[in-house]
Amino acid sequence: MEFYGKGNLWNFVEEERRNMHFTRSLSFSTDQNVSEPHESPFVSPKASSASATSIPLSPMSPETPWKLSPMHASPSPSLLYHCLASLHRYEGNVFSIAISRDFIFTGSESSRIHTWKRPDCTEVGHIKASSPDVRAILAHGRILFTTHGDCKIRVWDVSVTEKFRPKKITTLPHRNPFFLFPKKNSHQHKDYISCLAYNDGEKLLYTGSWDKSVKVWNIFEKRCVDSFVAHEGHINAIVINQQDGCVFTCSSDGAVKIWRRVYGESSHILTMTLKFQLSPVNTLALSSSPSSCFLYSGSSDGLINFWDKEKTSGRFNHCGFLQGHHFAVLCLATIRELILSGSEDATIRVWRREEGHCFHSCLAVMDGHHGPVRCLAASLEIEGLLVYSASLDRTFKVWRVKLLTPEKAAMEELVVTNDQQTEIEECKMSPVLSPSWVEKKIQANHFQ
Template identity: 60%
Template structure:
């Protein structure tokens, strides 16, 4: 491959060492591994190894990264070097959900409650807890029985969060199979409903119309809408194509199209396209490449990023004008399941770039700089696609059912011995 000026700049930048964290940080730097690919340039900017509980959740906003672990501390980092800027101390750990929007941060904890933090992004980052959901009940209200359970907290771990900014609503989903709707302005629960037959693993909301999507270990993806003029929600569609648990959801929408992605335990990513007229979601196909469960998904500007139990992260690009997807690269620096991810855009002229934050059960937090640049195409393959580390997904016609099939190559994941032993025992 002929090395372009952009390639040379990125490779040279990847050799620059990261600034070490603060002395009291629980993280240790590990070596970087630059890995350019033909259709996409990427390298690991920073890799940190933890000395406390596994990272269970990540959120990124305004140049700040938040990580939640099994401990009661929520770490605050400045990317891309991940210099620690402090932490938020709470009374409960096992932070499985973090959501950041505007100047608010929402964190879900082991005690089945959600903390709301007000943030300041000045020279010195500051955060102050302003409320807890549900609010603490007074002694009088605690002894008066209430038939409506909307105001009760979840009965089991809160697994995920979503925020609908138009109505200032926070959605919480739990292992107790329920979804609750919280109005942030007065910290009240305005709706609660049983959404699935098994634990809920993921929830997303469309900022365009408030449509709510949930996925569960029962193998279903469900679409909910708020009843007009009320706070209650009604089920409008159930998407179910396999019995495998659905672990992750991602929504990619713009002025012309809307795609819903779901990642399941069989390693498959299904996607649906929204009809412009009816608003229905039609199954568009599936993406195959991961060997084990898909645990997390992030969608940005026509690019889908998937993290898997097979230790790899795959970057997929959706071609314009249809549901054709190409796997541009496989990021294979982790040695354990990729538990959670976050990403943010880095704009450059004629080049789409973003930072990807990934946390694995191998105990590492990695920051990847990814740049997707336009290139000429020959048929269904990008010119220059001759790197063994890049999976090219091509489409072929299936005369039996008329659907497009995906042909792909898979790399062999490198799992840590400790995780292999856990997998055998589990």
């Protein structure tokens, strides 16, 4: 079991970045350090072509691009997947992914927010801000929220027009125009803003930070309406139940907390603390429907704890945990009864919750990244499930996942070759982590 102290994981990231060699094109090297004094909301795809290059997939059997899930050695898999696109990122690690009805947005160490068209994933340009380190992104309708290294939030209008022409609406905290000189805003976070959540009913934006606080913003009034210290460590994730307005936060202090807004006021009160592990909690996901509500948390010990909400009392009861990842779980995403988890072990696991009870089964272990999977997003399309993932190997990948009934599984099995079966079994035995990352990880575990 591994416990991460402050900055321990990121120290690994920095060392790995220095050891891994990425081929940089001359055109990018000449402009990557140019200062960016002004925010330019839009840059055309041609201008950004040097920063993202499509990488062809490895040769596969001509019969089918699909891979059997490594979790299934039987001839009748219930899930198939394959990678549609793999894009190299030369601007540093990708920290965040957000999807809207029309676009996919990715944020990284640079000040550029790259934008891709759904569902074909063609790049339409990028939004350029004056501050780098885009740690969190949230898309809601035509509005995009982004957080930056200057500890501020930027709000963009990304309405669909003939051409992709985003426009910055405001920066939070909003600077008072009556002040002639720049002044430190008392409502500004004091460290990285790591996570975002939006209450659609109340039109409130929630931000969680490494400064251990949560702030609540009224978007229409462009002001902070509440601020409270929520944890004893870095706040890593925040989610909202849109049905009742409950706010869930998690932290490096190992706790998951539930908050509720005081009726008729802006302040928030703590209603419950969920703590079943000593390990830091890195990510949260909520799977909510009119008939059920499940909360999932991923922690640095590689476990995914989950809770079920009682219909009568509204309390969350711990139901167990999902075990399978070798290292820390860094990101989660839910869509209907499916749960996707990305890990420091460079794999993505797909879990399914059985109807009517808490039993979960692992349907797939998707590999292809060569570093920790930092963020995930998923959407339902006509042709199946699309999964978007980004890793600290500086790549952004798009996967298509197909769930099969037993009858369809038997038909699909006819077109999956024996060579693919062998390849899958090898992947099961050896995740595709970079050798230098594995060596550092083993040494760290040995000395603890």
